[in-house]
Amino acid sequence: MGSRETFLPTDDVARDRVMSMKAFVMEEIGETGITEKERPEPGPADAILKPTKGLICTSDCHTVHGAVGERENLTLGHEIVGIVEEVGDDVSDFEAGDRVAVGAITPDWNSRAAQDGHPSQSNGALGGWKFANVKDGTFAEYAHVNDADGNLAHIPDGVSDHEAAYTADMMSTGFAAVENADLPVGGTVAIFAQGPVGLMATKGAVLQGAGEIIAVETVEKRQELARTYGADHVVDFQEGDPVEEIMNLTDGEGVDVAVEALGMDETFQDCIKAVKPGGTVSNVGYHGEGEFRHIPREEWGLGMAEIDVVTDLCPGGRLRIERLLRLLENGRVDPTPMTTHEFAFDEIEEAFELMDSKEDGIIKPLIHFKEE
Amino acid sequence: MGSRETFLPTDDVARDRVMSMKAFVMEEIGETGITEKERPEPGPADAILKPTKGLICTSDCHTVHGAVGERENLTLGHEIVGIVEEVGDDVSDFEAGDRVAVGAITPDWNSRAAQDGHPSQSNGALGGWKFANVKDGTFAEYAHVNDADGNLAHIPDGVSDHEAAYTADMMSTGFAAVENADLPVGGTVAIFAQGPVGLMATKGAVLQGAGEIIAVETVEKRQELARTYGADHVVDFQEGDPVEEIMNLTDGEGVDVAVEALGMDETFQDCIKAVKPGGTVSNVGYHGEGEFRHIPREEWGLGMAEIDVVTDLCPGGRLRIERLLRLLENGRVDPTPMTTHEFAFDEIEEAFELMDSKEDGIIKPLIHFKEE
Amino acid sequence: MGSRETFLPTDDVARDRVMSMKAFVMEEIGETGITEKERPEPGPADAILKPTKGLICTSDCHTVHGAVGERENLTLGHEIVGIVEEVGDDVSDFEAGDRVAVGAITPDWNSRAAQDGHPSQSNGALGGWKFANVKDGTFAEYAHVNDADGNLAHIPDGVSDHEAAYTADMMSTGFAAVENADLPVGGTVAIFAQGPVGLMATKGAVLQGAGEIIAVETVEKRQELARTYGADHVVDFQEGDPVEEIMNLTDGEGVDVAVEALGMDETFQDCIKAVKPGGTVSNVGYHGEGEFRHIPREEWGLGMAEIDVVTDLCPGGRLRIERLLRLLENGRVDPTPMTTHEFAFDEIEEAFELMDSKEDGIIKPLIHFKEE
Amino acid sequence: MGSRETFLPTDDVARDRVMSMKAFVMEEIGETGITEKERPEPGPADAILKPTKGLICTSDCHTVHGAVGERENLTLGHEIVGIVEEVGDDVSDFEAGDRVAVGAITPDWNSRAAQDGHPSQSNGALGGWKFANVKDGTFAEYAHVNDADGNLAHIPDGVSDHEAAYTADMMSTGFAAVENADLPVGGTVAIFAQGPVGLMATKGAVLQGAGEIIAVETVEKRQELARTYGADHVVDFQEGDPVEEIMNLTDGEGVDVAVEALGMDETFQDCIKAVKPGGTVSNVGYHGEGEFRHIPREEWGLGMAEIDVVTDLCPGGRLRIERLLRLLENGRVDPTPMTTHEFAFDEIEEAFELMDSKEDGIIKPLIHFKEE
Structure with a gap:
């Protein structure tokens, strides 16, 4: 309310349109539920989407457990695709009815950080991460997207909603892990953990010319998928x-x-130990606990072995998402084998609990929103 | 004689070893033939290989037609793999009997250009290109390789000589076309001409995350292979x-x-016209004729559209070749479908003439050297 | 009018504020004059500036001679600093009274090109260049700036308006010439032409660690300034x-x-000839005439000498201008010796004609706007 | 002896030349002294220098205190310039009598790491660091240099031996700290500690376009020099x-x-805390103690703030040193104010002890070798 992203209706016509909607929220730390909320309205550059498919992310679980602090009735979710319901007056490239994808990260493109090549850090550390962090997320009947022209992407005809939902975070983050490290063609890469981000890093390594891919993982189903996505060794x-x-x-x-x-600290340390002099450790892990990450001094070459540590937050934005959609359109990658479970939006709490417990071999649960 | 790379025997023991060998040479401009030559001897850092498989390159044809000027009895060829016959005293990582690949380009690694990241330009423009240019090439019973530790690579067990021969130039040059352009993951690429370098650029685009690949080619067999290697449109x-x-x-x-x-000038101009503002034209074509290449001023954005033109000469060296071999070892690419013809070394003139005429749908002819 | 950047007043209060203002315009190709125009109004994200100091650019002359095609009563100018007169409702970091600089290029930051690292090409080739190209320029009593938060920069106290005016184009373009080429520390650079952009490229080379700078210039005053800015040889x-x-x-x-x-084509060709294998030609020249630029094939190494040709349009945006202002604030560069002439805004036609004729040893004419 | 770098004479003529020489050695951990040693002989690609001026480095002190482990009668020193006394048969660009500089790091240029752009890591972590580490250093009447063509550089006439000695390590390492971080023109930089490497990082920041430089230092003399070299704030x-x-x-x-x-761990942590999201921590500190360096998790943005940590070991090699010498030749930098003390080679133990104790405001002690 009153924020730059969410505008309340200001005249009678609009007021008539105020409708409640269902949203899956974090009521407070540790508590979730489906509740009624006011439907968001777009600012002049924004859009309102009606989600069709969504994916639950482990970071939603972190958030509910308090990783980003207290929140009150915050709508969860940042991985969805949907149909444009309404756009603001200044939006030029999207209109109601368009089938679109949106990144988990929706940067402020004119910020200094974005001008500096770090849009995910726009207006502060992790500042491009708005959904389910500094504003309501996407697990609702309607979701607000800031800067529609800059942050939405049309889904090509040949790409399903299910596939496209993976562009928001899993593909973007996983691929970035390798992009960020400037892997040489034919180079060697080790990927610690084969959750959905790690699996997409494995596939991203194939897509960026890795000569040899070593996946580190202990869960059998994930080991299998790692091989499917191109790991040469597990x-x-x-x-x-x-x-x-x-x-x-x-x-x-x-x-x-x-x-x-x-x-985790342990895997972080292992990364330092596993790279050669001149190599790169690329972090995409969300380090949720502990005061420090530890760099083992000797394996780091006393600070002189030219081992670099780079980090990334899921790249977002229209261009990024369009490029990822193009990979789907041309069959370069199929993320859907990661979908181990499916739920209706009404059952989202069940999906969330499963994702939180990591039981039943879950990798990603797909949420089907109601479509009229 | 007296060059840094080729040493004549200087004592009696060595002199006894002087043996003639067969070599396929450019006798003079326009004339080729198999002739007898002295077997080369290694300098302290060098190796002598006994080739097992080779590939003829169109640039061998250019050379015979005079593209690099007059030559006299110059042994042709720069794409082979073989067995190490002998190494110099200072060679530490290779020994007689090793099965090895060697790049078409064998840089002087301590040169200023190599220190500057341009080993292919070591000691002058194109200075890393020694085989069949400034010294005898590889189409002979024995071939001399400068700086064995820096320029040879062991062929892994699972990789055939046939496959490995493609690392010398076709894979290295074709992949470099895309590496050099810093193609974004999911980006779009057009590749003008689908000869073996163009085909490997197409495969290289897939291996570097291209979202959409447009191959430009008119020959049907090449169009087919382009699709095989990943072109989305021909x-x-x-x-x-x-x-x-x-x-x-x-x-x-x-x-x-x-x-x-x-x-060609025409395709070069088309490249400038085909890229978007901010895009990159990556040249790997050997521009053999004409005084100028023409940049169309308007499509170039009057010099302000941030369209860059980058160029490359086939990267060589041990690390490069090892990385390419790793891609073969792990099944990321199969270059052998480009081999349309096969010949014994005795028949190499026939192979050369076919490569020169481009008749019979030839893409690459494989040469089998005699193996004892 | 009706464009995304210029908004007419829409209610009575605003309408009262409609005032005419003086503007220096290109009436048609070949014709300039001071005329009365409506004062611009800001859109929600925009600002209106009251210029205080300005500089005339040779590209203004090109424009009047028809280089960008027909224009009618287009306000000229893109190098000014001024005082914020008014901002739109969504502007958060600037307010009336602020002393600000603005780049010659004012990108659309959410465009795909900007997301791709090429903001100057936003929404089409050279699309970030709006002033005196696709909308009114800055030589008027009031000037409209799109996306104030993204394109304005506060001028630090220690920096004069005169100095700051040089950030808009001369410093940004000249420095970018060297930034774009990735000059190694201690490397060698030749800069063809020592007009104000070339002079700032010379200074930019010093500021980026050039080991040896060779300036090419024939006009004595410019040769002197080249030496002042750091040329080791002229x-x-x-x-x-x-x-x-x-x-x-x-x-x-x-x-x-x-x-x-x-x-010019001749200097462009000379650049290709002057770089070493592996070197870079960096173009910031505005190539206004001719169908082609010619790359000399042999000196280009037949397309294989790893000589790259990169191009740039003046980088703009808040971060860029802030960084340039910081260099002024800390005394790293003094652009004001390039100011050879000064004029009141009323005399701007005289300044323009002098800039066009390049007589009287002019390098840059400073325009003093009326300040209350 | 028997190593690849140091060859014993193998024929009678050479044997006659075996002479003892004076060398300043680490006898064992904690013990130094001037002793007699055999004069080294060059391998075919190597050179023997007669040092003229040298500088003592704090890392020599670390070595004596045991940082690189046990050593026996190891000649110390890695920062000298001198006169070529003799070269091996394969050296082509240097001959006896040449006045030359040599980097502290003398890479194996054909190693895989060098081919990968990390020559300082050639053949293992820190493998390019040979002097006073894996072979005798330079504080002797004669010093052996591996790969003369790749690792020596002629000193231009206008550059003194005193100045040139600073290229070996202080300038190369200090400048690299900033090069490695890809500092934007006009960007901000904080440099923790203003010893000679930190001071050269400060100067390096000026030479690479820093907009604002903040030096962190408590010793007054070093604070003064920091300002001299361009720090805007101390x-x-x-x-x-x-x-x-x-x-x-x-x-x-x-x-x-x-x-x-x-x-130090504390300054390392401060670096993480001092950079903005998207910023870079560039380490050139030699981390000699402790099991870990600690990354403060929150300020690191939980691993997602795009804060990178890069590291470097002093770049060496002919090209590097030539480029640094060019900066001296053209007056871009004067390192000699860092020379606070001067000693004859006979007094080197005194110099060493002063450097070790850091008493008397020492920054760098210059050693004058005997010149005939």
Whole structure:
């Protein structure tokens, strides 16, 4: 309300349109539920979407457990596709009825950080992350998108809503893990953890010319998918030291790139140990706990081995999403095998709980919104 | 004689070893033949290979037609793999009997250009290109390789000699066309001409995350292979203006990257016209004729549209070749469908003439050397 | 009118404020004059400035001579600083009374091109160039700036309006010539032409670690300034072939970077000839005439010498201008010696004609707007 | 002896030349002394230098204290210039009598790491660092240099030996701190510690277009020199939290680049805290102690704030040193004010002890070798 993104109706015509809608919210830390909320209205540059398909992200679970602090009746969710319901007066490239995707991150494109090549950090650290963080998320009958021309993308005819929903975060973040590391063609990469982001990093490595991909994972279903997406080796960290195994697989050299896709101190340290001098550790893990991450000094070459540590928050924006959709359109990647479960929007709490518990071999649950 | 790369035997023991060998040479401009030559001897850092498989390159034909000037009894060829016959005293990582690949370009790694990131330009423009240019090439019973530790690569067990021979030039140059252009993941690319370099640029685009690949080619067999290697569209320039067609396929925007893989002024100009503002023209074509290449001023945005033109000479060196071999080892690419013909080394003149005439749908002829 | 950038007043209060103002316009090709125009109004994200100091650019002259086609009563000018008169409702970081600078290029930051790192090409080739091109320029009593938060910058206290006016184009373009070429620290650079952009490229080379700077220029005053800004050598192209001289000065090697700051075919060709293999030609010249620019094939290494040609249109935007202002604030550069003449706004036609004729040793004429 | 770099004479003529020489050695951990050693002989690609001027580095002190482990009679020193005494048969660009500089790091240029753009890591982590680490250093009457053509550089006439000695490490490392971080023109940088490397990082920041430079230092003489080299602000960490002060100086934003030039955990952590989201921490500090370096998780943006940590070991090689010498030749930098003390080679132990104790306001002690 009153924020730059969410406008209340200001005249009678609009007021008549005020309708409540159902939203899946974090009521407070630890509590979720489906509730009634006012339908959002677009500012002049914005759009309102009617979601059709969505995916639940583990970071939604983190949020509910308090990772970003207290929230009150905050609508959850940041991975959806939908139909444009309404656009603001200044939107030129989208109109009601368009089938669209939207990134999990919706930057302020004119911010200094965006001008500096870091749109995800617009107006502050992680500032491009608005959905279910600084404003309501997307798990509702209607969702508000700031800067529609800058942040929406039309879904090509040959791409399903199900596929497209993976562009919002999983594909964007997973691929970025490898893009960010400047992997050489034919280079070697180790990817720690094969959750959906790690799996997309594995596929991203194939799509960026990796010569050898070592996936570190212990859950069987995830190991299988890792192979499906192109892992040449799967290392089970419960069966031995993964760093040792990576060294064995690389003739003692270490890899060009190690991807941290879990957000734990141990895997972070292993990444430093697993790269060769001159190599790169690329972090996409969300590090939710602990005061420090630890760089092992010796393996870091006393700060002189030219081992770099780079980090990224899921790239968003129209151009990014359009490019990811093009990969789907031309069959370069199929993310849908990661969908292990499906739920109606009415059943979203069940889906959320499953995602939180990671039971039943869940990787990603697909949410079907009601379509008229 | 007296060059840094080729050493004549200097003592009695060595002299006994002087043996003649058969070599396929350019006798003079326009004339080729198999002749007897002295077997080369390695300098302290060098190796002598016994080739097992080779490929003929169109640039061998250019050379014979005089493109690099007069030559006398110059051994042709720069795409082979083989067995190490002998190494110099300072070579530490290779020994007789090793099965190895070697790049077409064998840089002087301590040169200023190599230190500057341009090893192919070591000690002068195109200075890393030694085989069949400034010293004898590889189509002989024995071939001399400068800086064995820096320029050879062991072929992994699972990779055949046939496959490995493609790393020397076709894979390295074709992939570099896209690497050099910094293609964004999901970006669009047009590749002008689908000869073996263009085909590997097409595959290289897939391996570097291209979202949409437009191949420009008129020969049917090449069109087919282009599709096999991942082209989403094939544009036949004999059926219309390829630039117009590229604009149609990209909603009038132009592509992120246009690859010139032919070496003609017309295709070069088309590349400038086909890229979007901010896009990149990546040249790997060998421009053998004409005083100028022409940049169309308006489509170039009057020099202000941020359209860059980058160029490359086939990257060589041990690391490069090892990385390309890794792609073969893990099944990321199969270059052998480009081999349309096979010949024994004794029949190499026939192979050369076919490559020169481009008859019989030839793409690449594989040469089998005699193996004991 | 009716465009996204210029809004007519829509209610009575605003209508009362409609006032005419003086503007220096291109009446038609070849004709200029001071005329009365309606004062612009800001859209919700925009600002209206009251210029205080301005500089005339040679590209204004090109425009009047028809380089960008027919225009009718188009206000000229794109290099000014001023005081914010009024801002739209959505502007958050600027308010009336602020002393601000604005780039010559005012991008649409949410465009695909801007998201791709090419804001100057937003919504089409050169699309970020709005002033005196697709909308009224800045030589008027009031000037309209699109996206104030994204395109304005506060001028620090220690920086004069006179200095700050140079950030809009001369400093931004000149420095970008070198930034774009990725000049190595201690590298060599040749800069063709020492007009104000070339002079700022010379200073930009110093500011980016050039080891040796060769300026090519024949006008004495400009030669002097080149030395002032850091040129180690000045080559007079009227006294011999500048390429030959550059080769002499670099032991026959050629330079790492050659900057084209004139926009002529001859200097463009010289740039190709002057760089070493692996070097970069950086174009900031506005190429206003001719069907083609010519790349000399042999010096280009037959397309394989890794000589790249990169181009740029003056970077704009808040962050860019703030960074340039910081250089002024901390005394890293003093552009004011380039100001050879000064005029009141009333005398701007005289200034314009002098800039057009390049008589009287003019480099840049400073325009003083009336300040209350 | 018997290593690839140091060859014993192998024939009678050479054997006659075996002479002892004086060398300043680390006898064992904690013990130094001047001793007699055999004069080194060059391998075919190597050179023997007769040092003329040298500088003592704090890392020599670390070595003596055991930082790189046990050593026996290891000649110390890696910062010298000298006269070529003798070259191997394969050296083509240098001959006896040449006045030359040599980097502290002398890479194996054909190694995979060098081919990968990391010559300082050639053949293992920090593998390019040979002097006083894996072979004898340069504080002797004669010093052996591997790969003379790749690692020596002629000193231009206008550059003194004193100045040139600073290229070996201080200039190369200090400048690299900023090069590595890709500082934008006009960007902000904080440099933690103003020892000689930090001072050269400060100067390097000026030479790479820094808009604002904040030096962190408490020693008065070093504060003064920091200002001389271009620091806009000097923050004394003994007078308050330097991070807080940096935030004040940057309007709460943080800097684009923070340089760690000390090698301590506390300053490393401060660097993470001092950069803005999207910024870069560039480490050139030698981290000699402790099991870990600590990344503060929150200020690191939970691994998603796009704060990168890059590291470097002093770049070496002919091209690098030539470029640094060019900066000296053209007066872009004067490192000699850092020379606070001077000693004859006979007095080198005294110099060493002073450098170790950091007493008497020492920054760098210059060693004068005996010249005939």
